[in-house]
Amino acid sequence: MFSKRKWLFWWKTCGLIIFGIIIISLWPNNGRFIQDSNNIVAQFKQSNELIPQDNHLYIPVINVNTKIVEGTSLKAIDKVEGVWHEPNTANPILPGNMVIAGHRFKWLPPNRTTFYNLDKVKVGDEIIIVWQQHVYRYQVYETTVVQPTAVEIRDNHGFNELTIYTCTPLWTTKQRLVVKAKPVDK
Numbered sequence: 001m002f003s004k005r006k007w008l009f010w011w012k013t014c015g016l017i018i019f020g021i022i023i024i025s026l027w028p029n030n031g032r033f034i035q036d037s038n039n040i041v042a043q044f045k046q047s048n049e050l051i052p053q054d055n056h057l058y059i060p061v062i063n064v065n066t067k068i069v070e071g072t073s074l075k076a077i078d079k080v081e082g083v084w085h086e087p088n089t090a091n092p093i094l095p096g097n098m099v100i101a102g103h104r105f106k107w108l109p110p111n112r113t114t115f116y117n118l119d120k121v122k123v124g125d126e127i128i129i130v131w132q133q134h135v136y137r138y139q140v141y142e143t144t145v146v147q148p149t150a151v152e153i154r155d156n157h158g159f160n161e162l163t164i165y166t167c168t169p170l171w172t173t174k175q176r177l178v179v180k181a182k183p184v185d186k
Contacts, residue, residue: 051133057083057100057164058128062120066102066113068129074101081113083164089154092129092136092183096156097163104166104177115166118177119143127162127181138162138181146176153178 055068067082077084083102090096102115121127127138145168146153153163153176160183168177 051135052130053133055085055132056130058130059118059121059125060128061122061125062117064112064115064117068100068131077103077106083113083115086154090156090160092131092134092160095160097154097161098129099154099163099165102164102166104168105170115164115177116170118164118166118179119168121179126184127164127179129162137184139184140179140181142178142180144178144180146178148173148176150176150178 052067056066057068058065067080068085069076069080069082070085070087071077072087074084083100085091086099086101089099091098102113104115104118106114121140121143123140123143125140127140129136129138153165162181162183164179164181165176167173168175
Protein backbone atom coordinates (compact mmCIF):
# COMPACT_ATOMS: atom_id res chain seq x y z
CA MET A 1 0.00 0.00 0.00
CA PHE A 2 1.22 3.47 -0.83
CA SER A 3 1.74 5.94 1.93
CA LYS A 4 0.38 9.47 1.67
CA ARG A 5 3.86 10.70 0.86
CA LYS A 6 4.27 8.27 -2.06
CA TRP A 7 0.84 9.19 -3.46
CA LEU A 8 1.80 12.86 -3.35
CA PHE A 9 5.07 12.08 -5.14
CA TRP A 10 3.25 10.17 -7.90
CA TRP A 11 0.64 12.91 -8.39
CA LYS A 12 3.37 15.54 -8.69
CA THR A 13 5.30 13.39 -11.15
CA CYS A 14 2.23 12.77 -13.33
CA GLY A 15 1.39 16.46 -13.22
CA LEU A 16 4.90 17.42 -14.34
CA ILE A 17 4.80 14.91 -17.19
CA ILE A 18 1.44 16.20 -18.41
CA PHE A 19 2.64 19.79 -18.07
CA GLY A 20 5.77 18.92 -20.07
CA ILE A 21 3.75 17.34 -22.87
CA ILE A 22 1.52 20.42 -23.08
CA ILE A 23 4.50 22.79 -23.16
CA ILE A 24 6.29 20.77 -25.84
CA SER A 25 3.20 20.59 -28.03
CA LEU A 26 2.73 24.36 -27.79
CA TRP A 27 6.41 25.30 -28.10
CA PRO A 28 7.10 27.61 -31.04
CA ASN A 29 9.18 26.36 -33.94
CA ASN A 30 12.08 28.68 -34.71
CA GLY A 31 10.41 31.50 -32.80
CA ARG A 32 6.98 31.25 -34.41
CA PHE A 33 3.87 29.13 -34.12
CA ILE A 34 2.83 27.26 -37.25
CA GLN A 35 -0.96 27.14 -37.20
CA ASP A 36 -2.17 26.82 -40.77
CA SER A 37 -0.88 27.05 -44.31
CA ASN A 38 -2.28 30.53 -44.97
CA ASN A 39 -0.46 31.80 -41.89
CA ILE A 40 2.80 30.25 -43.13
CA VAL A 41 2.50 31.75 -46.58
CA ALA A 42 1.50 35.15 -45.14
CA GLN A 43 4.52 35.06 -42.82
CA PHE A 44 6.82 34.23 -45.74
CA LYS A 45 5.39 37.07 -47.83
CA GLN A 46 5.86 39.59 -45.01
CA SER A 47 9.48 38.85 -44.21
CA ASN A 48 12.24 36.95 -45.99
CA GLU A 49 13.81 36.32 -42.57
CA LEU A 50 11.13 33.71 -41.79
CA ILE A 51 11.85 31.58 -44.86
CA PRO A 52 14.04 28.70 -43.69
CA GLN A 53 17.53 28.53 -45.13
CA ASP A 54 17.17 24.77 -45.61
CA ASN A 55 14.44 22.91 -47.48
CA HIS A 56 11.35 22.25 -45.35
CA LEU A 57 8.09 20.31 -45.39
CA TYR A 58 4.95 21.60 -43.66
CA ILE A 59 1.75 19.60 -43.28
CA PRO A 60 -0.42 21.97 -41.23
CA VAL A 61 -3.33 19.57 -40.64
CA ILE A 62 -1.05 17.20 -38.64
CA ASN A 63 1.38 19.86 -37.39
CA VAL A 64 4.42 18.55 -39.29
CA ASN A 65 7.20 21.10 -39.68
CA THR A 66 10.45 19.43 -40.62
CA LYS A 67 13.67 19.69 -42.55
CA ILE A 68 13.99 17.85 -45.87
CA VAL A 69 17.21 15.84 -45.75
CA GLU A 70 19.15 14.77 -48.82
CA GLY A 71 21.04 11.48 -48.83
CA THR A 72 21.64 8.27 -50.71
CA SER A 73 19.26 6.21 -48.55
CA LEU A 74 16.63 6.44 -45.84
CA LYS A 75 19.48 6.03 -43.35
CA ALA A 76 20.10 9.76 -43.87
CA ILE A 77 17.36 10.42 -41.30
CA ASP A 78 18.31 7.76 -38.77
CA LYS A 79 20.36 10.24 -36.73
CA VAL A 80 18.95 13.52 -37.99
CA GLU A 81 15.35 14.56 -37.42
CA GLY A 82 13.66 15.22 -40.71
CA VAL A 83 12.25 13.57 -43.81
CA TRP A 84 14.21 12.14 -46.72
CA HIS A 85 14.05 13.39 -50.30
CA GLU A 86 14.76 10.35 -52.42
CA PRO A 87 17.60 10.83 -54.92
CA ASN A 88 16.78 10.85 -58.62
CA THR A 89 13.26 12.11 -57.99
CA ALA A 90 11.93 15.55 -58.88
CA ASN A 91 11.74 18.62 -56.70
CA PRO A 92 9.48 21.68 -56.96
CA ILE A 93 11.82 23.18 -59.57
CA LEU A 94 12.45 20.04 -61.65
CA PRO A 95 9.32 18.51 -63.19
CA GLY A 96 8.10 15.07 -62.21
CA ASN A 97 7.37 13.16 -59.02
CA MET A 98 9.08 14.45 -55.87
CA VAL A 99 9.27 11.55 -53.42
CA ILE A 100 9.67 12.09 -49.67
CA ALA A 101 9.85 9.34 -47.06
CA GLY A 102 9.89 9.63 -43.29
CA HIS A 103 9.74 7.71 -40.06
CA ARG A 104 6.37 7.22 -38.47
CA PHE A 105 7.41 6.66 -34.88
CA LYS A 106 11.16 7.19 -34.48
CA TRP A 107 10.48 10.32 -32.43
CA LEU A 108 7.09 10.16 -30.76
CA PRO A 109 4.50 12.94 -30.85
CA PRO A 110 4.22 15.74 -30.20
CA ASN A 111 7.37 15.70 -32.35
CA ARG A 112 6.84 17.67 -35.56
CA THR A 113 9.42 15.78 -37.61
CA THR A 114 7.71 12.40 -38.05
CA PHE A 115 4.74 11.15 -40.02
CA TYR A 116 3.11 9.65 -36.92
CA ASN A 117 -0.28 11.15 -37.86
CA LEU A 118 0.06 10.90 -41.66
CA ASP A 119 -3.05 8.70 -41.70
CA LYS A 120 -5.04 11.80 -40.64
CA VAL A 121 -4.20 13.63 -43.90
CA LYS A 122 -7.22 13.66 -46.22
CA VAL A 123 -7.93 14.52 -49.85
CA GLY A 124 -8.05 18.31 -50.17
CA ASP A 125 -5.55 19.00 -47.35
CA GLU A 126 -2.65 21.29 -48.08
CA ILE A 127 1.06 20.49 -47.97
CA ILE A 128 3.75 23.14 -48.26
CA ILE A 129 7.32 22.69 -49.42
CA VAL A 130 9.91 25.40 -48.91
CA TRP A 131 12.58 24.66 -51.50
CA GLN A 132 15.59 26.91 -52.04
CA GLN A 133 13.76 29.61 -50.08
CA HIS A 134 10.65 29.55 -52.30
CA VAL A 135 7.23 28.42 -51.11
CA TYR A 136 5.40 25.72 -53.08
CA ARG A 137 1.85 24.69 -52.20
CA TYR A 138 0.35 21.28 -52.91
CA GLN A 139 -3.12 19.80 -52.45
CA VAL A 140 -3.64 16.15 -51.56
CA TYR A 141 -5.54 14.23 -54.23
CA GLU A 142 -5.04 10.64 -53.05
CA THR A 143 -4.16 8.58 -50.00
CA THR A 144 -3.59 4.85 -50.21
CA VAL A 145 -1.90 1.88 -48.55
CA VAL A 146 0.46 -0.30 -50.60
CA GLN A 147 2.89 -3.15 -50.07
CA PRO A 148 6.57 -2.27 -49.46
CA THR A 149 7.39 -3.68 -52.90
CA ALA A 150 5.16 -1.13 -54.68
CA VAL A 151 8.00 0.88 -56.21
CA GLU A 152 5.60 2.34 -58.78
CA ILE A 153 4.68 5.03 -56.25
CA ARG A 154 7.97 6.66 -57.31
CA ASP A 155 7.12 6.70 -61.03
CA ASN A 156 6.68 9.90 -63.01
CA HIS A 157 3.25 10.26 -64.58
CA GLY A 158 3.89 13.16 -66.94
CA PHE A 159 2.90 15.86 -64.44
CA ASN A 160 4.32 17.43 -61.30
CA GLU A 161 3.33 15.75 -58.07
CA LEU A 162 4.49 15.12 -54.53
CA THR A 163 4.54 11.61 -53.06
CA ILE A 164 4.98 11.17 -49.32
CA TYR A 165 5.15 7.74 -47.72
CA THR A 166 5.78 6.04 -44.38
CA CYS A 167 5.26 2.67 -42.73
CA THR A 168 1.82 1.51 -41.68
CA PRO A 169 0.07 0.30 -39.53
CA LEU A 170 1.71 2.03 -36.59
CA TRP A 171 4.59 0.13 -34.97
CA THR A 172 5.11 -2.10 -38.02
CA THR A 173 6.80 -2.04 -41.42
CA LYS A 174 4.15 -4.29 -42.97
CA GLN A 175 2.83 -1.78 -45.55
CA ARG A 176 3.31 1.78 -46.76
CA LEU A 177 0.91 4.68 -46.30
CA VAL A 178 1.15 6.90 -49.39
CA VAL A 179 -0.08 10.48 -49.76
CA LYS A 180 -0.05 12.06 -53.24
CA ALA A 181 -0.47 15.77 -53.91
CA LYS A 182 -0.48 18.07 -56.93
CA PRO A 183 0.86 21.64 -57.06
CA VAL A 184 -1.65 24.41 -56.41
CA ASP A 185 -1.63 27.11 -59.07
CA LYS A 186 -0.45 30.44 -57.71
